[in-house]
Amino acid sequence: MSVPVSKQELDSLMQPVVDLWNERKTREGSSDAVFGTLRDAILTRTLVPGPQFAEEDLARTFGVSRTPVREAILRLEAERLIERRGGRRLSVARISPTEILEIYDVRVALDGVAAELAARNATPPQIAQLRWLNNQMISFAEAADFARVSSLSLEFHEHIAEAGGNAFLLSQIRVVHDRVRRFERSTLQQPGRLGTASNEHELLLDAIEAGDVARAAEVARGHMLNAKKIRLGMTEVPPPE
Protein backbone atom coordinates (compact mmCIF):
# COMPACT_ATOMS: atom_id res chain seq x y z
CA MET A 1 0.00 0.00 0.00
CA SER A 2 2.75 2.38 0.79
CA VAL A 3 5.34 0.87 -1.49
CA PRO A 4 6.31 2.28 -4.88
CA VAL A 5 3.91 1.44 -7.67
CA SER A 6 4.57 0.24 -11.18
CA LYS A 7 4.55 2.57 -14.16
CA GLN A 8 1.20 1.27 -15.40
CA GLU A 9 -0.46 1.60 -12.03
CA LEU A 10 0.90 5.10 -11.75
CA ASP A 11 -0.41 6.02 -15.16
CA SER A 12 -3.92 4.98 -14.27
CA LEU A 13 -3.73 6.80 -10.98
CA MET A 14 -2.63 9.90 -12.82
CA GLN A 15 -5.34 9.78 -15.46
CA PRO A 16 -7.76 12.11 -13.68
CA VAL A 17 -4.86 14.43 -13.01
CA VAL A 18 -4.07 14.56 -16.69
CA ASP A 19 -7.62 15.73 -17.31
CA LEU A 20 -7.13 18.66 -14.96
CA TRP A 21 -3.86 19.32 -16.72
CA ASN A 22 -5.36 19.55 -20.18
CA GLU A 23 -7.60 22.40 -19.10
CA ARG A 24 -4.72 24.39 -17.77
CA LYS A 25 -1.69 23.93 -19.94
CA THR A 26 -3.07 26.16 -22.66
CA ARG A 27 -3.41 29.33 -20.61
CA GLU A 28 -0.55 29.04 -18.14
CA GLY A 29 3.17 28.43 -18.34
CA SER A 30 4.29 24.85 -17.77
CA SER A 31 5.61 25.44 -14.31
CA ASP A 32 2.51 27.22 -13.05
CA ALA A 33 0.26 24.75 -14.79
CA VAL A 34 1.96 21.75 -13.22
CA PHE A 35 1.86 23.44 -9.85
CA GLY A 36 -1.80 24.35 -10.14
CA THR A 37 -2.79 20.97 -11.47
CA LEU A 38 -1.09 19.04 -8.71
CA ARG A 39 -2.33 21.45 -6.10
CA ASP A 40 -5.94 21.07 -7.23
CA ALA A 41 -5.55 17.35 -7.47
CA ILE A 42 -4.26 17.11 -3.92
CA LEU A 43 -6.81 19.48 -2.39
CA THR A 44 -9.69 17.70 -4.09
CA ARG A 45 -8.23 14.37 -3.07
CA THR A 46 -7.87 13.25 -6.65
CA LEU A 47 -4.33 12.51 -5.60
CA VAL A 48 -3.95 10.78 -2.26
CA PRO A 49 -1.01 10.09 0.04
CA GLY A 50 -0.45 6.46 -0.90
CA PRO A 51 1.60 6.14 -4.08
CA GLN A 52 5.17 7.26 -4.44
CA PHE A 53 6.69 8.68 -7.56
CA ALA A 54 9.71 10.42 -9.03
CA GLU A 55 10.11 13.75 -10.75
CA GLU A 56 10.59 12.01 -14.03
CA ASP A 57 7.28 10.18 -13.73
CA LEU A 58 5.46 13.48 -13.46
CA ALA A 59 7.47 14.97 -16.29
CA ARG A 60 6.44 12.10 -18.53
CA THR A 61 2.83 12.31 -17.39
CA PHE A 62 2.60 15.98 -18.27
CA GLY A 63 4.81 15.82 -21.32
CA VAL A 64 7.22 18.49 -20.10
CA SER A 65 10.82 18.42 -18.98
CA ARG A 66 11.85 17.92 -15.41
CA THR A 67 12.51 21.60 -14.79
CA PRO A 68 8.92 22.85 -14.46
CA VAL A 69 8.05 19.74 -12.49
CA ARG A 70 10.87 20.39 -10.06
CA GLU A 71 9.72 23.94 -9.58
CA ALA A 72 6.15 22.88 -8.97
CA ILE A 73 7.25 20.28 -6.45
CA LEU A 74 9.41 22.80 -4.64
CA ARG A 75 6.44 25.07 -4.16
CA LEU A 76 4.19 22.21 -3.12
CA GLU A 77 6.77 21.10 -0.60
CA ALA A 78 6.84 24.62 0.81
CA GLU A 79 3.07 24.36 1.29
CA ARG A 80 3.54 20.93 2.83
CA LEU A 81 1.27 19.32 0.27
CA ILE A 82 4.03 17.06 -0.98
CA GLU A 83 6.74 15.46 1.07
CA ARG A 84 9.87 13.44 0.51
CA ARG A 85 10.06 10.07 2.18
CA GLY A 86 13.46 8.69 2.91
CA GLY A 87 14.97 11.70 1.25
CA ARG A 88 14.26 10.57 -2.26
CA ARG A 89 10.76 9.32 -2.95
CA LEU A 90 8.02 11.85 -3.46
CA SER A 91 4.50 11.47 -2.22
CA VAL A 92 1.45 13.48 -1.36
CA ALA A 93 1.91 14.63 2.22
CA ARG A 94 0.10 12.65 4.79
CA ILE A 95 -2.04 14.28 7.47
CA SER A 96 -2.01 12.50 10.79
CA PRO A 97 -5.15 12.15 12.90
CA THR A 98 -3.30 14.10 15.55
CA GLU A 99 -2.68 16.99 13.20
CA ILE A 100 -6.32 17.06 12.19
CA LEU A 101 -7.31 17.62 15.78
CA GLU A 102 -4.53 20.12 16.32
CA ILE A 103 -5.77 22.19 13.42
CA TYR A 104 -9.10 22.78 15.12
CA ASP A 105 -7.41 24.56 18.00
CA VAL A 106 -5.74 26.91 15.56
CA ARG A 107 -9.04 27.52 13.85
CA VAL A 108 -10.68 28.29 17.18
CA ALA A 109 -8.10 30.99 17.71
CA LEU A 110 -8.11 32.42 14.21
CA ASP A 111 -11.85 32.36 13.62
CA GLY A 112 -12.30 33.82 17.07
CA VAL A 113 -10.48 37.06 16.27
CA ALA A 114 -11.91 37.08 12.78
CA ALA A 115 -15.38 37.14 14.31
CA GLU A 116 -14.38 39.90 16.71
CA LEU A 117 -13.08 42.02 13.89
CA ALA A 118 -16.11 41.31 11.76
CA ALA A 119 -18.40 42.40 14.58
CA ARG A 120 -16.51 45.66 14.62
CA ASN A 121 -16.13 46.26 10.91
CA ALA A 122 -18.58 44.30 8.78
CA THR A 123 -20.80 46.35 6.50
CA PRO A 124 -24.47 45.50 5.85
CA PRO A 125 -23.79 44.25 2.30
CA GLN A 126 -21.08 41.97 3.65
CA ILE A 127 -23.45 40.59 6.23
CA ALA A 128 -26.08 40.07 3.57
CA GLN A 129 -23.61 38.13 1.49
CA LEU A 130 -22.71 36.01 4.49
CA ARG A 131 -26.37 35.16 5.05
CA TRP A 132 -26.68 34.28 1.40
CA LEU A 133 -23.66 31.98 1.64
CA ASN A 134 -25.11 30.22 4.65
CA ASN A 135 -28.39 29.69 2.79
CA GLN A 136 -26.53 28.32 -0.19
CA MET A 137 -24.88 25.88 2.16
CA ILE A 138 -28.25 24.71 3.40
CA SER A 139 -29.48 24.25 -0.16
CA PHE A 140 -26.55 22.10 -1.19
CA ALA A 141 -26.90 20.19 2.03
CA GLU A 142 -30.46 19.25 1.07
CA ALA A 143 -29.09 18.05 -2.23
CA ALA A 144 -26.55 16.01 -0.24
CA ASP A 145 -23.73 17.65 -2.15
CA PHE A 146 -21.26 17.53 0.68
CA ALA A 147 -18.22 18.48 -1.33
CA ARG A 148 -19.82 21.79 -2.16
CA VAL A 149 -21.18 22.26 1.35
CA SER A 150 -17.74 21.80 2.80
CA SER A 151 -16.25 24.23 0.33
CA LEU A 152 -18.94 26.81 1.06
CA SER A 153 -18.41 26.43 4.74
CA LEU A 154 -14.76 27.38 4.36
CA GLU A 155 -15.74 30.22 2.10
CA PHE A 156 -18.18 31.43 4.72
CA HIS A 157 -15.44 31.66 7.31
CA GLU A 158 -13.08 33.32 4.89
CA HIS A 159 -15.65 35.96 4.13
CA ILE A 160 -16.00 36.68 7.82
CA ALA A 161 -12.28 37.25 8.00
CA GLU A 162 -12.53 39.45 4.96
CA ALA A 163 -15.29 41.48 6.57
CA GLY A 164 -13.02 41.88 9.56
CA GLY A 165 -10.64 43.77 7.35
CA ASN A 166 -7.40 42.10 8.44
CA ALA A 167 -5.67 40.88 5.28
CA PHE A 168 -2.91 39.04 7.10
CA LEU A 169 -5.38 37.16 9.24
CA LEU A 170 -7.31 36.22 6.13
CA SER A 171 -4.18 34.87 4.48
CA GLN A 172 -3.36 32.75 7.52
CA ILE A 173 -6.88 31.39 7.62
CA ARG A 174 -6.60 30.51 3.94
CA VAL A 175 -3.43 28.57 4.61
CA VAL A 176 -5.14 26.61 7.33
CA HIS A 177 -8.21 26.03 5.17
CA ASP A 178 -6.05 24.55 2.46
CA ARG A 179 -5.06 21.89 4.92
CA VAL A 180 -8.63 21.44 6.10
CA ARG A 181 -9.88 20.81 2.56
CA ARG A 182 -7.97 17.60 2.55
CA PHE A 183 -9.99 15.91 5.27
CA GLU A 184 -13.10 17.90 6.07
CA ARG A 185 -16.34 16.97 4.43
CA SER A 186 -16.83 13.98 6.61
CA THR A 187 -17.48 16.14 9.67
CA LEU A 188 -20.46 17.81 8.10
CA GLN A 189 -21.89 14.48 7.05
CA GLN A 190 -22.43 13.41 10.63
CA PRO A 191 -26.17 13.20 11.21
CA GLY A 192 -27.54 16.45 12.58
CA ARG A 193 -24.22 18.26 12.39
CA LEU A 194 -25.19 20.29 9.40
CA GLY A 195 -28.34 21.70 10.93
CA THR A 196 -26.45 22.65 14.06
CA ALA A 197 -23.66 24.19 12.02
CA SER A 198 -25.93 26.44 10.01
CA ASN A 199 -27.74 27.46 13.18
CA GLU A 200 -24.43 28.40 14.74
CA HIS A 201 -23.63 30.35 11.62
CA GLU A 202 -26.89 32.26 12.02
CA LEU A 203 -26.13 33.03 15.65
CA LEU A 204 -22.69 34.23 14.66
CA LEU A 205 -24.13 36.50 12.01
CA ASP A 206 -26.63 37.91 14.47
CA ALA A 207 -23.84 38.76 16.87
CA ILE A 208 -21.79 40.32 14.10
CA GLU A 209 -24.74 42.31 12.85
CA ALA A 210 -25.43 43.55 16.36
CA GLY A 211 -21.79 44.55 16.67
CA ASP A 212 -21.52 42.42 19.78
CA VAL A 213 -17.81 41.70 19.76
CA ALA A 214 -17.65 39.45 22.81
CA ARG A 215 -20.59 37.33 21.77
CA ALA A 216 -19.34 36.99 18.19
CA ALA A 217 -16.02 35.70 19.46
CA GLU A 218 -17.70 33.33 21.87
CA VAL A 219 -20.06 31.89 19.26
CA ALA A 220 -17.28 31.52 16.71
CA ARG A 221 -15.04 29.69 19.16
CA GLY A 222 -17.87 27.50 20.33
CA HIS A 223 -18.77 26.67 16.75
CA MET A 224 -15.30 25.44 16.01
CA LEU A 225 -14.99 23.58 19.29
CA ASN A 226 -18.18 21.74 18.43
CA ALA A 227 -16.72 20.74 15.09
CA LYS A 228 -13.67 19.46 16.90
CA LYS A 229 -15.81 17.41 19.27
CA ILE A 230 -17.61 15.80 16.36
CA ARG A 231 -14.28 14.98 14.83
CA LEU A 232 -13.05 13.53 18.11
CA GLY A 233 -16.01 11.20 18.24
CA MET A 234 -15.34 9.92 14.77
CA THR A 235 -13.34 6.78 14.36
CA GLU A 236 -12.59 7.38 10.72
CA VAL A 237 -8.94 7.07 9.94
CA PRO A 238 -7.41 9.43 7.39
CA PRO A 239 -6.20 8.18 4.01
CA PRO A 240 -3.56 5.47 4.43
CA GLU A 241 0.10 6.24 4.60
Next chain:
Amino acid sequence: MSVPVSKQELDSLMQPVVDLWNERKTREGSSDAVFGTLRDAILTRTLVPGPQFAEEDLARTFGVSRTPVREAILRLEAERLIERRGGRRLSVARISPTEILEIYDVRVALDGVAAELAARNATPPQIAQLRWLNNQMISFAEAADFARVSSLSLEFHEHIAEAGGNAFLLSQIRVVHDRVRRFERSTLQQPGRLGTASNEHELLLDAIEAGDVARAAEVARGHMLNAKKIRLGMTEVPPPE
Protein backbone atom coordinates in the same frame (compact mmCIF):
# COMPACT_ATOMS: atom_id res chain seq x y z
CA MET B 1 15.47 54.80 -4.22
CA SER B 2 13.26 52.14 -5.61
CA VAL B 3 14.81 51.98 -9.05
CA PRO B 4 17.17 49.25 -10.19
CA VAL B 5 20.74 49.65 -9.01
CA SER B 6 23.98 49.33 -10.94
CA LYS B 7 26.09 46.20 -10.86
CA GLN B 8 28.73 47.76 -8.62
CA GLU B 9 26.18 49.06 -6.15
CA LEU B 10 24.57 45.67 -6.06
CA ASP B 11 27.91 43.96 -5.47
CA SER B 12 28.63 46.07 -2.43
CA LEU B 13 25.11 45.52 -1.10
CA MET B 14 25.63 41.82 -1.49
CA GLN B 15 29.02 41.66 0.19
CA PRO B 16 27.70 40.77 3.65
CA VAL B 17 25.48 38.21 2.02
CA VAL B 18 28.48 36.60 0.38
CA ASP B 19 30.01 36.18 3.80
CA LEU B 20 26.98 34.24 5.00
CA TRP B 21 27.22 32.23 1.82
CA ASN B 22 30.82 31.18 2.33
CA GLU B 23 29.93 29.53 5.61
CA ARG B 24 27.19 27.49 4.06
CA LYS B 25 28.19 26.44 0.62
CA THR B 26 30.56 23.79 1.90
CA ARG B 27 28.05 21.73 3.83
CA GLU B 28 24.88 22.15 1.82
CA GLY B 29 23.88 21.71 -1.80
CA SER B 30 23.86 24.87 -3.88
CA SER B 31 20.12 25.23 -3.95
CA ASP B 32 19.66 24.83 -0.22
CA ALA B 33 22.66 27.01 0.50
CA VAL B 34 21.38 29.85 -1.66
CA PHE B 35 17.97 29.51 -0.09
CA GLY B 36 19.30 29.50 3.44
CA THR B 37 21.71 32.32 2.82
CA LEU B 38 19.11 34.62 1.35
CA ARG B 39 16.61 33.65 4.01
CA ASP B 40 19.00 34.48 6.82
CA ALA B 41 20.01 37.67 5.11
CA ILE B 42 16.42 38.81 4.81
CA LEU B 43 15.37 37.82 8.32
CA THR B 44 18.37 39.54 9.85
CA ARG B 45 17.76 42.56 7.65
CA THR B 46 21.12 42.22 6.02
CA LEU B 47 19.10 42.39 2.84
CA VAL B 48 16.40 45.04 2.78
CA PRO B 49 13.45 45.75 0.48
CA GLY B 50 15.03 48.55 -1.52
CA PRO B 51 17.20 47.23 -4.33
CA GLN B 52 15.97 45.24 -7.26
CA PHE B 53 17.88 42.47 -8.97
CA ALA B 54 17.65 39.65 -11.47
CA GLU B 55 18.23 35.93 -11.15
CA GLU B 56 21.45 36.22 -13.03
CA ASP B 57 22.81 38.81 -10.61
CA LEU B 58 22.40 36.38 -7.77
CA ALA B 59 23.85 33.54 -9.80
CA ARG B 60 26.95 35.61 -10.46
CA THR B 61 27.17 36.70 -6.85
CA PHE B 62 27.12 33.14 -5.58
CA GLY B 63 29.09 31.67 -8.42
CA VAL B 64 26.48 29.09 -9.36
CA SER B 65 24.18 28.64 -12.32
CA ARG B 66 20.72 30.12 -12.47
CA THR B 67 19.02 26.83 -11.62
CA PRO B 68 19.71 26.72 -7.88
CA VAL B 69 19.05 30.42 -7.66
CA ARG B 70 15.67 30.00 -9.31
CA GLU B 71 14.77 27.23 -6.91
CA ALA B 72 15.78 29.29 -3.92
CA ILE B 73 13.77 32.25 -5.15
CA LEU B 74 10.73 30.09 -5.73
CA ARG B 75 10.80 28.92 -2.15
CA LEU B 76 11.39 32.42 -0.84
CA GLU B 77 8.47 33.66 -2.87
CA ALA B 78 6.31 30.96 -1.34
CA GLU B 79 7.29 32.30 2.08
CA ARG B 80 6.60 35.80 0.88
CA LEU B 81 10.12 36.91 1.68
CA ILE B 82 10.83 37.86 -1.92
CA GLU B 83 8.40 39.38 -4.37
CA ARG B 84 8.30 40.26 -8.04
CA ARG B 85 7.61 43.83 -8.97
CA GLY B 86 6.09 44.50 -12.33
CA GLY B 87 6.26 40.80 -13.03
CA ARG B 88 9.93 40.83 -13.76
CA ARG B 89 12.13 42.52 -11.21
CA LEU B 90 12.91 40.73 -7.98
CA SER B 91 13.17 42.37 -4.62
CA VAL B 92 12.99 41.59 -0.94
CA ALA B 93 9.33 41.69 -0.01
CA ARG B 94 8.17 44.82 1.64
CA ILE B 95 6.09 44.80 4.83
CA SER B 96 3.54 47.56 5.02
CA PRO B 97 2.83 49.41 8.28
CA THR B 98 -0.70 48.10 7.95
CA GLU B 99 0.47 44.52 7.82
CA ILE B 100 2.67 45.01 10.85
CA LEU B 101 -0.37 46.01 12.87
CA GLU B 102 -2.47 43.23 11.39
CA ILE B 103 0.08 40.67 12.47
CA TYR B 104 -0.41 41.55 16.12
CA ASP B 105 -4.06 40.53 15.97
CA VAL B 106 -3.04 37.15 14.65
CA ARG B 107 -0.47 36.81 17.39
CA VAL B 108 -3.10 37.70 19.99
CA ALA B 109 -5.16 34.79 18.75
CA LEU B 110 -2.36 32.28 18.36
CA ASP B 111 -0.49 33.06 21.56
CA GLY B 112 -3.81 33.06 23.36
CA VAL B 113 -4.54 29.42 22.64
CA ALA B 114 -0.90 28.53 23.04
CA ALA B 115 -1.06 29.88 26.58
CA GLU B 116 -4.27 27.97 27.27
CA LEU B 117 -2.73 24.74 26.09
CA ALA B 118 0.45 25.39 28.04
CA ALA B 119 -1.56 25.98 31.20
CA ARG B 120 -3.08 22.59 30.63
CA ASN B 121 -0.03 20.63 29.57
CA ALA B 122 3.24 22.28 30.56
CA THR B 123 5.58 20.18 32.68
CA PRO B 124 7.66 21.63 35.52
CA PRO B 125 10.94 21.36 33.57
CA GLN B 126 9.35 23.22 30.67
CA ILE B 127 8.21 25.97 32.99
CA ALA B 128 11.67 26.15 34.49
CA GLN B 129 13.15 26.57 31.05
CA LEU B 130 10.66 29.32 30.27
CA ARG B 131 11.66 31.19 33.39
CA TRP B 132 15.27 30.80 32.43
CA LEU B 133 14.57 32.20 28.98
CA ASN B 134 12.81 35.19 30.44
CA ASN B 135 15.78 35.85 32.72
CA GLN B 136 18.14 35.58 29.78
CA MET B 137 16.05 38.18 28.07
CA ILE B 138 16.42 40.52 31.01
CA SER B 139 20.18 40.00 31.03
CA PHE B 140 20.60 40.85 27.39
CA ALA B 141 18.30 43.79 27.88
CA GLU B 142 20.64 45.18 30.50
CA ALA B 143 23.45 44.79 27.99
CA ALA B 144 21.26 46.68 25.51
CA ASP B 145 21.59 43.81 23.03
CA PHE B 146 18.18 44.29 21.51
CA ALA B 147 18.69 41.96 18.60
CA ARG B 148 19.18 39.08 20.97
CA VAL B 149 16.39 40.24 23.25
CA SER B 150 13.97 40.29 20.38
CA SER B 151 15.05 36.87 19.25
CA LEU B 152 14.73 35.47 22.77
CA SER B 153 11.29 36.96 23.09
CA LEU B 154 10.13 35.06 20.04
CA GLU B 155 11.79 31.94 21.33
CA PHE B 156 10.00 32.37 24.63
CA HIS B 157 6.64 32.40 22.91
CA GLU B 158 7.57 29.45 20.73
CA HIS B 159 8.50 27.45 23.79
CA ILE B 160 5.13 28.18 25.31
CA ALA B 161 3.50 26.79 22.20
CA GLU B 162 5.78 23.80 22.41
CA ALA B 163 4.80 23.24 26.02
CA GLY B 164 1.19 23.36 24.88
CA GLY B 165 1.86 20.27 22.83
CA ASN B 166 0.16 21.35 19.61
CA ALA B 167 2.70 20.93 16.82
CA PHE B 168 0.56 22.53 14.15
CA LEU B 169 -0.04 25.59 16.28
CA LEU B 170 3.68 25.83 16.87
CA SER B 171 4.40 25.69 13.16
CA GLN B 172 1.89 28.46 12.49
CA ILE B 173 3.40 30.60 15.20
CA ARG B 174 6.83 30.04 13.69
CA VAL B 175 5.58 31.23 10.32
CA VAL B 176 4.23 34.39 11.88
CA HIS B 177 7.41 34.92 13.87
CA ASP B 178 9.46 34.76 10.71
CA ARG B 179 7.58 37.78 9.54
CA VAL B 180 7.87 39.50 12.89
CA ARG B 181 11.66 39.13 12.87
CA ARG B 182 11.81 41.57 10.02
CA PHE B 183 10.48 44.54 11.97
CA GLU B 184 10.36 43.80 15.68
CA ARG B 185 13.23 44.85 17.86
CA SER B 186 12.16 48.45 17.83
CA THR B 187 9.09 47.74 19.94
CA LEU B 188 11.15 46.42 22.81
CA GLN B 189 13.44 49.42 22.66
CA GLN B 190 10.67 51.77 23.69
CA PRO B 191 11.50 53.10 27.15
CA GLY B 192 9.96 50.98 29.86
CA ARG B 193 8.50 48.46 27.47
CA LEU B 194 11.03 45.83 28.27
CA GLY B 195 10.41 45.89 31.98
CA THR B 196 6.69 45.65 31.43
CA ALA B 197 7.15 42.84 28.94
CA SER B 198 9.21 40.68 31.25
CA ASN B 199 6.74 41.31 34.05
CA GLU B 200 3.94 40.20 31.79
CA HIS B 201 5.97 37.13 30.95
CA GLU B 202 6.28 36.36 34.63
CA LEU B 203 2.56 36.74 35.17
CA LEU B 204 1.92 34.46 32.25
CA LEU B 205 4.26 31.83 33.64
CA ASP B 206 2.57 32.05 37.03
CA ALA B 207 -0.81 31.43 35.42
CA ILE B 208 0.58 28.53 33.41
CA GLU B 209 2.26 27.04 36.43
CA ALA B 210 -0.98 27.32 38.40
CA GLY B 211 -2.79 25.61 35.54
CA ASP B 212 -5.16 28.55 35.37
CA VAL B 213 -6.27 28.27 31.75
CA ALA B 214 -8.50 31.31 31.62
CA ARG B 215 -6.00 33.62 33.26
CA ALA B 216 -3.14 32.37 31.09
CA ALA B 217 -5.13 33.14 27.98
CA GLU B 218 -6.10 36.53 29.27
CA VAL B 219 -2.57 37.52 30.24
CA ALA B 220 -1.15 36.27 26.95
CA ARG B 221 -3.70 38.22 24.92
CA GLY B 222 -3.21 41.32 27.01
CA HIS B 223 0.54 41.04 26.60
CA MET B 224 0.31 41.01 22.85
CA LEU B 225 -2.30 43.75 22.76
CA ASN B 226 0.07 45.93 24.77
CA ALA B 227 2.82 45.29 22.25
CA LYS B 228 0.41 46.32 19.53
CA LYS B 229 -0.45 49.53 21.34
CA ILE B 230 3.21 50.42 21.65
CA ARG B 231 3.62 49.80 17.98
CA LEU B 232 0.58 51.92 17.20
CA GLY B 233 2.11 54.82 19.08
CA MET B 234 5.30 54.59 17.12
CA THR B 235 5.70 56.75 14.09
CA GLU B 236 8.57 54.77 12.70
CA VAL B 237 8.06 53.82 9.09
CA PRO B 238 9.30 50.42 7.90
CA PRO B 239 12.29 50.12 5.58
CA PRO B 240 11.74 52.08 2.36
CA GLU B 241 10.16 50.52 -0.64
Next chain:
DNA sequence: CCGCTCAATACTGTCGACATTGCACACCGT
Protein backbone atom coordinates in the same frame (compact mmCIF):
# COMPACT_ATOMS: atom_id res chain seq x y z
C1' DC C 1 18.61 -19.61 4.79
C1' DC C 2 20.11 -15.12 6.04
C1' DG C 3 23.19 -11.22 5.85
C1' DC C 4 26.88 -8.69 3.53
C1' DT C 5 29.39 -6.61 -0.33
C1' DC C 6 29.60 -4.86 -4.58
C1' DA C 7 28.00 -3.65 -9.09
C1' DA C 8 24.36 -2.06 -12.09
C1' DT C 9 20.73 1.16 -12.09
C1' DA C 10 17.71 4.91 -11.31
C1' DC C 11 17.19 9.40 -9.70
C1' DT C 12 18.55 13.78 -8.37
C1' DG C 13 21.11 18.27 -8.51
C1' DT C 14 23.38 21.34 -11.47
C1' DC C 15 24.78 23.25 -15.69
C1' DG C 16 24.89 25.73 -20.29
C1' DA C 17 22.08 26.64 -24.22
C1' DC C 18 18.06 28.17 -26.65
C1' DA C 19 13.53 30.12 -27.71
C1' DT C 20 10.28 33.42 -26.14
C1' DT C 21 8.62 37.30 -24.00
C1' DG C 22 8.44 41.84 -22.26
C1' DC C 23 10.96 46.32 -21.94
C1' DA C 24 13.51 50.30 -23.07
C1' DC C 25 15.02 53.29 -26.10
C1' DA C 26 15.56 55.33 -30.44
C1' DC C 27 13.30 56.61 -34.57
C1' DC C 28 9.67 58.45 -37.29
C1' DG C 29 5.53 61.08 -38.27
C1' DT C 30 2.84 64.77 -37.09
Next chain:
DNA sequence: ACGGTGTGCAATGTCGACAGTATTGAGCGG
Protein backbone atom coordinates in the same frame (compact mmCIF):
# COMPACT_ATOMS: atom_id res chain seq x y z
C1' DA D 1 8.26 68.92 -29.12
C1' DC D 2 5.41 64.99 -28.36
C1' DG D 3 3.03 60.56 -29.10
C1' DG D 4 3.13 56.28 -31.44
C1' DT D 5 5.71 52.55 -33.52
C1' DG D 6 9.24 49.44 -34.28
C1' DT D 7 13.58 47.34 -33.29
C1' DG D 8 17.22 45.52 -30.19
C1' DC D 9 18.30 43.88 -25.86
C1' DA D 10 17.88 41.77 -21.50
C1' DA D 11 15.77 38.50 -18.61
C1' DT D 12 12.89 34.63 -18.10
C1' DG D 13 11.07 29.89 -18.86
C1' DT D 14 12.17 25.53 -20.62
C1' DC D 15 15.00 21.97 -22.31
C1' DG D 16 18.47 18.05 -22.73
C1' DA D 17 22.76 16.49 -20.90
C1' DC D 18 26.00 15.10 -17.43
C1' DA D 19 28.03 14.00 -13.14
C1' DG D 20 27.37 12.51 -8.53
C1' DT D 21 24.91 9.64 -5.35
C1' DA D 22 21.49 6.75 -3.13
C1' DT D 23 19.01 2.29 -4.07
C1' DT D 24 18.17 -2.05 -5.54
C1' DG D 25 19.27 -6.60 -6.58
C1' DA D 26 22.62 -10.20 -7.58
C1' DG D 27 26.12 -12.88 -6.12
C1' DC D 28 28.92 -14.48 -2.47
C1' DG D 29 30.11 -16.00 2.11
C1' DG D 30 28.78 -17.40 6.54
